[in-house]
Amino acid sequence: MDLLSGLVRTVLNHLHSIVNQLFRSEDGIFLQSERPVSEVRAAAIAIANIAANQRHIGILHRGSSPNSPVKFLHLAFHFDLRNEDQISAKYVWVGPKVPEARLRQVAAKCRQIHRANGPNLPYAFSPPIDCIDAQTGQYLLGPTNHGLTCASFVLAVFERAGLRLVDYGSWQINRPGDMEWQTSILEVLRNGSSQQHIAALQAEIGAVRFRPEEVAGAAAVSPLPASFEAALEKAQLVMTALSKAN
């Protein structure tokens, strides 16, 4: 009897896994073991668990020719914008459901933003709208622009390419955990950041937070931009995929 129930449980788990994979595939959410990043169409989102309850997100982009290498552009931390050739297997990727020709523009914007900024992009909690100079591709420091998170950087790049990923007006603010997370980042940044930047970060505690899994989820929504609820729904699929990728 125990043997039979164990067998049934195994079969059900397997079926659940297959159904889950089918749903994720339909949403364009992929583990690298299912679809390698070499299959990315011009641009995509990549997300991974990097610590307990902490995820990191960036943009996979590539040139037009079939042999172009895939690059991973991401804001690793304060003044640490990277455009890397390698990506860890623990990253899950999400292909936005937009025409490939538009994704090629995103890829071009990624190259331009990396050319314009190098690693010099500050980390803060400022909004991702109108923060990248239309003329130079550089991050615009200003009274309301102090820096971005890894997730808001992704939003900012897509925004600059004319593809708004999320409906900003629908986003919930002051959710449980947001201020605690922002405060923890502030504490880490106290070492090695200017007093001016710390003061700006303190003033931004309580700002709306775009969580990496929600931004990745938003990229799976069609049509864009994704409402908060729609992004949250897809974020669950992203989280399931991440649990399998680790």
Next chain:
Amino acid sequence: MTSSVGYQPKNRIGLVKDQPSQQAVKLSAGDEKALCRHVWRISSSNAARGNIFRIVLNQIRDAHEAAAGNLIACKWDRYLRPFHVSQSEPSEVQIAIEFITEHLRHNQSSNDATRLLRPLVELWSWENADGAACETALAGALRLYSMGQADSALDLLYDRLDDMMRRGDLVSIDRLLLQFGPEDLPVDLILALLTATLPVRDKLESRYAFLRNAERVLNERGEYEDGILAGL
């Protein structure tokens, strides 16, 4: 059934790939190596832009004075004039591009042409920082595109348009959108023009008509997809 004819390159703004050459200069293998070496020096970040082209051209002319002179004189009337919309004298960079294009086409070295021409085309568009710059940048982008260098074409166009916007030269961008319709461009460059000008879309009178025409042209070519122009 939908008939997709896609983008068909035209000669109107300088595409050269189908033009036969009757005056091409045959360089020896040694000269070709020297030419490549000099062109590589152009892409050096330490090279002074203004001088390096004089060096290249002088060395080319030293080696092939008569032939190069004939080539440049011949090409200006037959080929460069329709390319250069301002009708002014060709710049040194422009001549260098044409010379190398002609030479490499003659030698069937399309890979080398791509590799060698990109820094030249980029610098050329920087050199022409006046009202004709947009047109020349677009011509340069089209040329790269026709050589299979779509990414370089996009990068060049984005950088050039951004530079124009930084200098507040919206009049030239507006004129570009008026003069060159989407029917002259591949889909990637249509989208690049629309994406790059997004931040100033309300200040460009011709942009809305360009966008509407883009929709029509993409439909006619069978390249239209849902969402391809969304947000632009």
